[in-house]
Amino acid sequence: MVESNNQNREWYLFDAENEVLGRLSTKVANKLRGKDKTAFRDNIDTGDYAVVINADKIRVTGKKDEQKVYHHHTGYLGHLKTVTYSELLESKPEEIIKHAVRGMLPNNKLREQFMGRLKIYSGNKHPHQNVKFKGQE
Incomplete structure (x- = not known):
C-alpha cells in the first residue's frame, strides 16, 4: 500500500500562454491527483506539484470571454457578487485557473491538499x- 507521506513528489511546469482554459485545467488536475501514476488510489494523496505561469495569457473558446460569469456569495442576505471572465482576467487572472482546476478535483477532504500544491503566477x-x-507542458 502506498503511504502519502513518504513519497517524493515531482514538480511540473505548465505554460498557459495561448492554452485553452479547460484543456490546461484537466492536465493540471490530473497531475495534482496523481492519476498518471501506477500507484494511484483515489483515497490516498499521490499527486505532484504543479506550477502554472503566464496565467494572464490564457484563452477560452467561443464567446466565453464576453459571456462567462463567475458568482460568489459573501454570506450576507442579497450579496451575490457577479464578475465576468474579462473583468476577472484583468484584475486576478490566477483565480480563473484556480476556479477551473478546483471544479475538476473531487469534493472531499483531499481537495484542499491538492489545491495547496497548485502554484499559479x-x-x-x-x-x-x-x-x-x-x-514542461
Missing part, C-alpha cells in the same frame, strides 16, 4: 527557479 517569473521540473 500571472507573469513569466516565479519563485521556484531552484526547483528541477520533471516536465
Whole structure:
C-alpha cells in the first residue's frame, strides 16, 4: 500500500500562454491527483506539484470571454457578487485557473491538499527557479 507521506513528489511546469482554459485545467488536475501514476488510489494523496505561469495569457473558446460569469456569495442576505471572465482576467487572472482546476478535483477532504500544491503566477517569473521540473507542458 502506498503511504502519502513518504513519497517524493515531482514538480511540473505548465505554460498557459495561448492554452485553452479547460484543456490546461484537466492536465493540471490530473497531475495534482496523481492519476498518471501506477500507484494511484483515489483515497490516498499521490499527486505532484504543479506550477502554472503566464496565467494572464490564457484563452477560452467561443464567446466565453464576453459571456462567462463567475458568482460568489459573501454570506450576507442579497450579496451575490457577479464578475465576468474579462473583468476577472484583468484584475486576478490566477483565480480563473484556480476556479477551473478546483471544479475538476473531487469534493472531499483531499481537495484542499491538492489545491495547496497548485502554484499559479500571472507573469513569466516565479519563485521556484531552484526547483528541477520533471516536465514542461
